[in-house]
Amino acid sequence: MSTPDSADRSRTGTGPRPRPVQIFQASTLYGAATLAAALDAGQFGPAAQARRVLLLTNNAAVPEVAPRLSDMTGFQEIAARFDQVEDWNEAIAPHHPAGWQPRPDDAPLWERVLRTRWALGTGAVTLVVESIQVSPARSLAAVFAGAAVHVYADGLMSYGPTRDEPPHSVAVRVQRLLHLDLVPGLRPLLLSEFGVEPELVPHDAFRAVLSELSLAAAGDPEPARAAEAAPTALLLGQYLAALDILTAEEEEHLHVRMLRAAAAAGHRSVAFKPHPTAPDRYSEALQREAATAGVRLTTLGGTLLAEVFYARLPLELVVGCFSTAMLTAAAYYGIPTARVGTRTVLHQLTPYENSNRVPLVIVDHVVPDLEAGATPQRPEAPPTLQPLLQAVGYCMQSARYPWLRTGAEQLLARVTADPGADRDGAHAAYFGTERLTELDLPGGRKRRAPLVRQVLSRGRRETASRH
Known part of the structure; x- marks a missing residue:
């Protein structure tokens, strides 16, 4: 972790103006790669213009046992773009980052503490955060109450509505929504109710960062081991049981369905990329199914991004349910994609406001259904x-x-x-x-007119009183 030079420390008198600070919050390597691409594309100005702090957050239910972002292959290459790296979990311990927010009266004290802890000086702060409607981004915005806020999205949820409305004092500070062009031409709905304009992170810039991550993995034995099996299809796991979207048994069966569909499409060597925190039983169930189907199965271990394997394996197909990585495969690597179980999950998803609904609808609408025998392809967004x-x-x-x-x-x-x-x-x-x-929209059940409802209700009461 680097240390600010003396020019960045707070000053008194008529010395040089304090150097501005940009704090970039990231909880995933994919998100950090999105930030790196935006920096490389000049979307946050020249590097010398402000001190850049990469703030790592681990929002897992039990952060102590979850993979650390700083330990992932390629992290050091991304971190080199920043002047220092800090850890939000350590700064607010023992509080959990997903649940903690400072009390309003304590926010100014927290700002002083963090400025001192991170040696930020007295310069103006700009925040670049994920999911401003919830913590930890919301907590950061409360602590740095005068900071301009930029939101970035690294997935398909940005195309949907804002899940939880941020406080007005935060919403009015949001300058823009940075997002990847995962579905070319599609405009995000997120934060549009506040007049926030979306801005694309350039395609070439993000692709260059992904290439950088792939090069960083050149010495990792996992891609080399996987390449020996020469898989032509890759299955993506998401660990939906952890989000209470599916049970563990239902998700295990979903992966089995993916394997069966890939085998039916003619793929004899298949790789499975489980979520880093998914249980081992998922891979075991697939191994049994692969043996039955006569398919060679390679389970990809470690915490490498799926995109590293896209670059290093001879893939002809990527199969998933509604993972963002499906769209990345198509948009940045030209690999045909197909879906399995998307409609099943869509029917089970509750409540209706669940933010995963939009990624599910996108994938269901533009990605072919492998189980139905559709031909895998690079998805394109229709006008509909x-x-x-x-x-x-x-x-x-x-x-x-x-x-x-x-x-x-x-x-x-x-x-x-x-x-x-x-x-x-x-x-x-x-x-x-x-x-x-x-919502009284077409397709719903017809509602009786108020007068009819009153008459029927009165009749039921009279009938009940006679009995």
Whole structure:
């Protein structure tokens, strides 16, 4: 960890102006790579203009046993772009970063403590954070109450609505939303209710950072071991059981379905990239299925990003449920993708406002279904996707996006008027009768007029009194 030079320390009198500070919060290597690409593209100005601090956060339920970002291959290459690296978990210990927020009266004290601890001096602070609506980003914004805020997104959730509204005092400080062009041409909905404009992280800049991570893994034995098996398909695990989206048994079966579908498509050597914290039993179940199907299975260990394997294996197919890495494979490596179990998870997802709904809808809408025999391909966003996501976003957060109602009504009215327009039940899966009824939208159950409801209610009461 580097130490600020004397020019960065607080001054009194008529000395040089304090140097501005940019704090970049990251909880994943993929997110840190997104930040590195934005820096390389000049989206935060010249390096000499401000002191740059990479702030690591570990939001796992039990951070002490989760893989550390700083231990991952390629981290040092990314960290070299920053003047210093700090750890948020250590700074606020024993509090958990996902649950802790400073009391309003304590926020100024915390700012003084952190400025001293990290030797930031008295310069103006700019925050670059993930998920501003929740901690730790929300806590950072509360501590540095005068800081301009930039939000960056490293996944598909940015195309959906804001899950939890940030305090107005924070929302008005958000300058922009930086995001990757994972679905070319698609515009994020996140934070749009506050007038926040999205800004693309250049494709070439992110691809260059991914190449850098791949080069950093040149001495890692895991890609070399995997390459010996020459897998032509890679299966992506997400550990959805940890998010209570599926049970462990359901997720285990989902991976088995992926393997069966890949085998049915003709792939005889398949790799499986489990989530780093997923249980070993997932790999064991796949090994048994692979033996039955006559498929050679290679389980990829370690904490390397899936993108490292995209660059180093002769892949013809990437299979997943709704992982962001599916879209990365297509957008940055040109590898055809296919989905398995996406509709199953979509039907089970609760509550309707769950932010995973938007990634599921995107993947279901643009990625071919491998189990249905569809040909894997590089997904492209059809013209129908933007209005579809706006309609889904309205149904998820209707009070926050009232201006999207008209578009939602028009889209749903067209589907309702044409029984053949929803042959595969996609719109039924995307919206659900209960939610459409609740919002009084086309496709919901017809509600009785108030007078009819009153008469029926009075009749039921009279009948009950006679008995």
